[in-house]
Amino acid sequence: MQIDMINATVLFCGEEFTHETMKKSEMKQTSIQSNGRVSKSRAVCSVCSRMFREPKLLPCLHTFCADCIRQIEPFSAPKVDGKSTPLGAEGLAGDRNSVTVLCPECDSEVDLPSSGVDSLTTDHLALDEVFMETLLIESSVSCDLCSDGEAGQRCEVCSVNLCKFCSQAHRRQKRTSSHSIHSLEDLKAQGHLSRPVLCSVHAGQELRLFCEPCDLPVCRECAAAFHREHRCRPTHDVINHHGDRIRALVSGSLRPRLGRLEEALRRVDTSQGALQRHAKMLASEIRAFAQGYATAVEAHCSSLLRALEDLRLQRSNQLHLQRAQLLQSLADTGGAVDFAERLLTCGSEAEILDAKGVTVRRLITLLESGYDPQPDTVAHDDGSGICFLPQRCAGQVEGFPMVGVLHAKTTDPSKCVVQGEGVQQGAEGQRGEFTLICKDSAGELMGTGGDAVLVSVVHTEQKDCRVDATVVDNGDGSYAVSYLPEVSGSYSVWVCVKAQHVKVAYVHPSARGDEVPAVDVTPAVLPLQGSPFSLTVRPKFRRHHGIFHCCSFCSSKGAKEAQCGCPGTMPGISPNRERELEFDLMICCILLNISLHILFVLCVCVCVCVCACVCVCACVCVCVCV
Structure with a gap:
């Protein structure tokens, strides 16, 4: 129901007081608000402020202004003839379609009347609050009828402010003689405004009755x-009943809920508040943790950079060493070749023959034992084998777990x-x-193959005697090397990785004739000098120049410390062990001879007994016959 307070037309001094007069009052309120003198209160719309x-x-x-509600975008609308009806401001203002909007204050879905x-x-x-706000803010209020005098009173029925002259009129x-007129000062002192509610259909008629079937107040x-x-x-008869119902809902249910x-x-x-304090404390911990972590990361970064610099220096030193070896070999070979060519070109026959011996020896020495790497076996270390793995765990630094390691899994010949x-x-x-086992600079086994390995087996006593060596890459950092010597004697074994000699070799102690150490070492091996290694190849058939004997026991007349007459040894057995075996064999022979003699005596005894039994039986038979 719309209740229009200023619909009634009031005639005063030949003038007509209509809705236009109320618009003037609204313009004044807007001017007051625009000047910033009205703060947010119950008299202010939260949409338009x-x-x-x-x-x-x-x-x-x-509560909102009617125009503000009309401008709210619809949340949903009913379908007309199976189609959705588009709604805008006109749809909200229409009288035929019911729409649902969201309340700007609480975001609740509310249905607007059809x-x-x-x-x-x-x-x-809200209207009372608007008027009271205006009274409290404005120092003086103009008369709503004549707009010239200062208003001092207000008609509660017409809701207009009146000056002294207009109030008397x-x-x-x-038509207005029965209206209740109050002083504005009294209204300000009361702090609230009490005025009658007028009917929106019949101008000037107060709503004094309540229709119970329709559940709404009406005028007469x-x-x-x-x-x-x-x-x-009458409203005063039903107000207690309906007021009590509202009061019961508020006091009985909603007030406790409040x-x-x-x-x-x-x-x-x-x-x-506790969350804010806890979050603040955690933020401090996080900052401290981040600062500590940043410090640890910086330390880890410095450690990685130092390790990278160490690797660079190590690789650079290896390249310098390789370069020095190549330069030395180049100088030796180049000098010898230049001298030999100059000797052959410029020397006379006598000069050539005179220098032939030393020249040939030098050339043969360079040819057999000189540093002669193949270009493909020379290490091309450009640092590509060094890589940074940012996702790999790097342990802890100052108690913080770190990731990122410097991977330099390249073979270190040393x-x-x-x-x-x-x-x-x-x-x-x-x-x-x-077997050649390749390791990196940290002494860890290489997990992959592909290294440039050069193995050369050269006879040191015979010229032009080389043995082809076969190198098999196992793919795990180890290389199986095999060779087949056709000539016995002393050999020199060159084992080079990346054109550099291997520094250490390990062999089983029994291969050197040494005693096995009492304490196990892993591996149970003994170190040799570095490359080139000395290799001794035994002949296939050993020539014996001593006296052949049936056994050392017989030739020594049973001496326990007897030795074989030839210088030969049993493969894989030490000399002391050979003497022990010879003594064991002597004991076995003695026991065997004794056993044979005892067996012979037993056989003789058995034969004698059998003969005696036969004689006894013969005698018995003769006696019986007689």
């Missing part, structure tokens, strides 16, 4: 015209080792074998 104009009450009990926004309940309390008019003319068959009672909500809100606020007896001893016509 101005004083209420035609305040309407939504079902969620939030007849439009004007059918919403007018918030009279208002009381003289027949409405009751007579539209609610003739309804039970209409207490619980306030208590819950206090707890939420307390939790919010850390490589050779294992196996074949690098020191061999046999003519038998394949000798040993």
Whole structure:
């Protein structure tokens, strides 16, 4: 129901007081608000931030201006003939379609009446707040009728401010003589405004009746015209019943809920404060942790940079060493070749023959034992083998876990080792074998192969006697080396990785004739000198120049310390062990001879017994016959 307070036309001094007069008052309120003298209060709309104009009450009990409600975008609308009806400001103002909007205050879904926004309940309390706000803010109020004098009184029925002259005239008019007029100062002192609610249909008629079937207040003319068959009672008779119902809902259910909500809100606020304090404390811990972590990361970074610099220096030193070796070999070979060519070109026959001996020896020495690497076996270390792995765990630095390691898994020739007896001893016509194990600069085994390995086996006593060595890459950082010597004698074994000699070789101690150490070492091996290694190849058939004997025991007349007459040894057995075996064999022979003699005596005894038994039996038979 729309309740228009200024619909009634008041005649005063030949003038007509209409809705235009109220618009002047609204313009004054707008001017007051625009000057910033009105703070946010119950008289101000939360949408337009101005004083209420035609305040309407939504079902969620939030009040807004009628125009502000019309401008709200619809949340949903019913379908007409199976199609959605597009709604805008015109749709909200229409009287045929019901729409749902979201309350700007609480975001609740509220349904607007099908007849439009004007059918919403007018918030009279908001109108009272607007007037009281105006009275409290303005130092002087103009008369709403003449607009010239200063208003000092207000008609509660017409809701207009009146000056002294207009107030007297208002009381003289027949239609307004019964209106209640109050002083503005008294209204300010009261702090609230009490005025009658007028009917929106019949101008000037106060709503004094309540239609119970329709559940709405009506004036006398409405009751007579539209609610003739309804039970209409005076408002003062039904106010207690309906007021008690509202009071019961508030006091019985909602007021206790308010207490619980306030208590819950206090707890939420307390939790919010505790959360803020805890978050602040955690933020301090996080900052301290981040600073410590940043320091640890910087330390880790410095450590990685130092390790990288060490690797660079190590690789650079290796390249310098390789370069020095190549330069020295180049100088030696170049000098010898230049001298030989100059000797052959410029020397006379006598000069050539005179220098032939030393020249040939030098050339042969360079040819057999000189540093002669193949270009493909020369290390091309450009640093590409060094890489940074940012995702790999790097342990802890100052208690913080770190990631990122410097990976330099490249072979360091100074850390490589050779294992196996074949690098020191061999046999003519038998394949000798040993293993090359490549390691990195940290002494860890290489997990991959592909290194440039050069193995050369050269006879040191015979010219032009070389043995082809076969190198098999196992793919795990180890290389199986085998060779087949056809000639016995002394050999020189060159084992080079990246054109650099291997520094250490390990062989089993028994291969050298040494005693096995009492304490196990892993591996149970003994170190040899570095490359080139000395290799001794035994002949296939050993020539014996001593006296052949059946056994050392017989030739020595049973001496325990007897030795074999030839210089030969049993492969894989030490000389002391050979003497022990000879003594054991002597004991076995003695026991065997004794056993044979005992067996012979037993056989003779058995034969004698058998003969005696035969004689006895013969005698018995003769006696029986006689």
